Amino acid sequence: MKRVNEALANGETWLLSDGERAIGTVSIKTMGHEELWTAEERETEAVYLHRLVIHRDYAGTGLGAELIDWAGREGALRQRNAELVRIDVWTDNHALHDYYRGLGFQDVAIRDTSDRTPSGALFQKPLAATRSSGPRRIMEEVPRP
Template sequence: MIIETAKSADLEHLLDFRREAAAWLQTLGSDQWSRDYPADKLLATIEAGTVFMLRDGAETAGTITVTPEAEPGLWSPAELAEPSRFVNKLTVARAYAGHDLGGRLLNWAGERAADEGAEWLRLDAWTTNERLQEYYLAHGFTHVRTELEGGAVNGGPRVSGWLAQRAAGPAAHGFTDQTLRVTA
């Protein structure tokens, strides 16, 4: 399998991918990703070069976004001063479930983060999705805290405020990396 930087032409596929993941999450009793993601916002991340596609021949097996920018209001100023990369929108196609591609994508992201000079690979997860939180803990992340206040809707509760991190660094992923890298 190869990992490459997403292109603008991947936009509709990524939106479909997200809808597939939301439908699967709903079968597990989670409302995560139940709202449509704005296409223009996703296109901006693609154009910024932070969205990556895992390809198995002509099929897309997974996707991950790795960015130097944190979601606003989650991490403290001291934490933001530490060199970090932030993972979001990690998704594996249901046809590829059960092969730990998500874990391998996290390993790839940790290696990429270290190559870019980051000390930490960080993420936020849905505060009510305990299964996802356990998944991240099983993949070497440590829970930092849960931010419940400051949500986007009327200053209400934050839905994705479970914060975790692990040290950035090389780890086995087994992918052929065809992305461009900026090393520190």
């Protein structure tokens, strides 16, 4: 929970809502976890996605893919020379691995960390492969104070 709160405070985590209902979230970073991504891998500028979650009621609607595309574009505004979108996924969630492969992500590696994070399956795809057009259901809204 500490990492989630830090990401919220740093403006790295976005909440997706349908009216008043929270239906998804994603964290966007410009640097990969040092224990997951090698120094050589981190030399290639990339947008790193974390904690991508879509409410089960919205599964199968394409909203997850749309959120990935949006997050890639948003991340590219922060990391102007980014070439890749990267994500770390729970190592034992093979159905999720297949989902990302179906969205054009390629396997990079499976790695362990000292804090035993379960998200050690690494995937990436070219940032250019994120959709920049087509129907969009995601609109940015800045919360009122």
